[in-house]
């Protein structure tokens with residue numbers, strides 16, 4: 001995948017402490033948005049996207065003001081901006097590699113994108129299936145500035 005086959009989607013939290021650019025592969029601008037039904041996402045209406053060939057660059061102005069919230073199996077960190085309370089991304093570290101999903105609600109603009117929204121429910125999935133699914137589907141090229 002060359003750089004010209006990727007298009008950048010900028011986004012971030014409300015106050016600007018967490019900024020990201022998600023480089024999305026391919027030319028069709030249809031982005032899956034998975035409406036997660038876990039107890040946490042139900043409370044903030046999280047809708048998540050990822051692509052195994054995407055590249056995510058994250059820029060934290062104040063990394064100490066990002067709280068990492070874990071629950072359930074404790075294998076994923078919901079990155080919550082401690083200043084404005086928005087949750088732009090989730091990181092799961094598997095064998096030393098950071099895998100990410102991004103909250104489409106935190107994209108700066110949705111105008112040029114088409115979101116295909118679907119419900120998901122991963123209740124009952126065991127931990128090894130869960131980690132395997134993330135390795136296959138989540139964004140594996142994640143960098144923090």
Ligand SMILES: [Zn+2]
Pocket residue numbers: 013014015016017018081082083084085086
């Ligand atoms: Zn913020």
